[in-house]
Amino acid sequence: MAFPARRFPIRQPFALLPPLQKMAATPNITFVTGNANKLKEVQAILAPTGISLVSHKLDLPELQGTTQSVSLEKARHAASILQRPVLTEDTSLCFTAMKGLPGPYIKWFLDSLGHDGLNRMLVGFDDKSAEAVCTFAYCKPGKEPVIFEGRTNGKIVPARGPKDFGWDPVFMPDGFEQTYAEMPKDIKNTISHRYKALQKVLEFLKDPSNLE
Numbered sequence: 481m482a483f484p485a486r487r488f489p490i491r492q493p494f495a496l497l498p499p500l501q502k503m504a505a506t507p508n509i510t511f512v513t514g515n516a517n518k519l520k521e522v523q524a525i526l527a528p529t530g531i532s533l534v535s536h537k538l539d540l541p542e543l544q545g546t547t548q549s550v551s552l553e554k555a556r557h558a559a560s561i562l563q564r565p566v567l568t569e570d571t572s573l574c575f576t577a578m579k580g581l582p583g584p585y586i587k588w589f590l591d592s593l594g595h596d597g598l599n600r601m602l603v604g605f606d607d608k609s610a611e612a613v614c615t616f617a618y619c620k621p622g623k624e625p626v627i628f629e630g631r632t633n634g635k636i637v638p639a640r641g642p643k644d645f646g647w648d649p650v651f652m653p654d655g656f657e658q659t660y661a662e663m664p665k666d667i668k669n670t671i672s673h674r675y676k677a678l679q680k681v682l683e684f685l686k687d688p689s690n691l692e
């Protein structure tokens with residue numbers, strides 16, 4: 481199995497996960513998101529599989545609750561509006577020192593406080609560790625969604641790198657000296673919370689009975 485060449489500094493041996501494989505049958509998937517950067521990453525990660533992704537932009541209500549409950553409700557809602565099977569995604573950024581907060585509310589913390597504010601939230605704590613969590617949910621209209629989670633551990637650092645995607649500049653994954661924003665996209669897309677969750681989505685999609 482070919483692995484991407486290492487073109488980035490690492491602090492410790494770190495195994496890159498394998499690229500996703502071409503699928504025998506390639507379903508059409510409706511991915512519902514209002515976030516263009518998420519869509520680009522999902523398209524890039526799924527490219528080797530042959531799956532064709534139809535994207536649909538909906539501004540879905542997001543209930544308060546755990547990462548899982550927010551994801552489940554987003555998927556139920558999207559399937560009910562579009563009346564077809566859908567894939568949705570919700571991303572959390574969980575600070576260990578804050579017992580998992582901001583978690584699913586990271587979007588609002590980031591919008592209000594910016595990168596500097598996210599760092600300042602941790603000033604009183606020695607522990608700067610955080611977990612990026614991606615939760616996909618697949619749902620058919622009227623049925624219960626199935627969820628798939630991917631997690632990547634790292635720490636919160638002063639912003640470094642391009643600022644075009646969310647909190648990427650302040651998240652440095654464990655084993656790397658670069659933030660998500662600084663590292664090449666093809667590296668982020670092989671270690672990220674999103675990549676790990678999509679691996680599980682693909683396992684599920686390989687079973688045709690799950691798509692009926």
Ligand SMILES: O=c1[nH]c(=O)c2ncn([C@@H]3O[C@H](COP(=O)(O)OP(=O)(O)OP(=O)(O)O)[C@@H](O)[C@H]3O)c2[nH]1
Nearest residue numbers: 512513514515569570571586587645646647648649
């Ligand atoms: O630096 C980042 N690297 C990532 O890999 C990543 N994935 C999501 N995000 C941001 O985290 C919040 C999640 O909120 P979120 O899951 O509700 O997304 P969203 O509302 O933008 O889209 P969607 O809900 O329509 O899919 C939003 O601010 C996203 O921009 C990321 N930031």
Ligand SMILES: [Mg+2]
Nearest residue numbers: 514542570587
């Ligand atoms: Mg959202």
